[in-house]
Amino acid sequence: SAVISQKPSRDICQRGTSLTIQCQVDSQVTMMFWYRQQPGQSLTLIATANQGSEATYESGFVIDKFPISRPNLTFSTLTVSNMSPEDSSIYLCSVGEGADQPQHFGDGTRLSIL
Amino acid sequence: SQKIEQNSEALNIQEGKTATLTCNYTNYSPAYLQWYRQDPGRGPVFLLLIRENEKEKRKERLKVTFDTTLKQSLFHITASQPADSATYLCALLIYNQGGKLIFGQGTELSVKP
Secondary structure: OOOEEEEOOEEEEOOOOOEEEEEEEOOOOOEEEEEEEOOOOOEEEEEEEEOOOOOEEOOOOOOOOOOEEEEEOOEEEEEEOOOOHHHOEEEEEEEEOOOOOOOEEOOOEEEEEO | OOEEEEOOOOEEEEOOOOEEEEEEEEOOOEEEEEEEEEOOOOOOEEEEEEEOOOOEEEEOOEEEEEEOOOOEEEEEEOOOOHHHOEEEEEEEEEHHHOOOEEEOOOEEEEEEO
16 A cells, blocks of 8 residues: 655644645545544544645635645645644544545644644 | 435443444445544554445454445444454445545444453
8 A cells, every 4th residue: 555654743833824734645546535623523634635636625725725736646735824823732643545445644743733 | 305324322341351342324325335443543444345235244353234225334343353443434435526535533442352
């Protein structure tokens, strides 16, 4: 299965700043996903990022707040913009090869906003 | 409204017993149901996938059942071990929503020696 590396693994940021999270995969994959997991909660899909097309955002998430890039089949970034304490969460990327295939996750980025 | 519900209480069992975790859903028509394991500080790890036309799937000590009439999946770990202690997540894949997975809130399992 694919190995996913996320950077940074954790960060503490000031209110109003932005942070870009990187997701690197060791093989070419079709679909990449970005999730948010708030403390003690389950995973909520932010957006789906397929190479060569604009990311598809879920209800409640907008491109201005969470811009995503997918420049090739092994890499994606998620930016959390103009951060507030409510953005404190774990952000995870995952990859998949189709609707009936399992997803493989990175270990996440633990983000705290002061 | 659409919901996925897993055992909200943590499940504590004795080593060697069978752990049974429940995933119920309402107002979804999933094509597939998947189970993941998540350890503290780590991302979820895929365990099993079961399709809507399958009743049961097994992998080593793991067994998953899927009842689309009851809208329920059961996840069993037989001969449980302390190393099985983790949070277990069920996730639905919906036909008309691409590859999007919708996760339950997870059940924390603790296996005591």
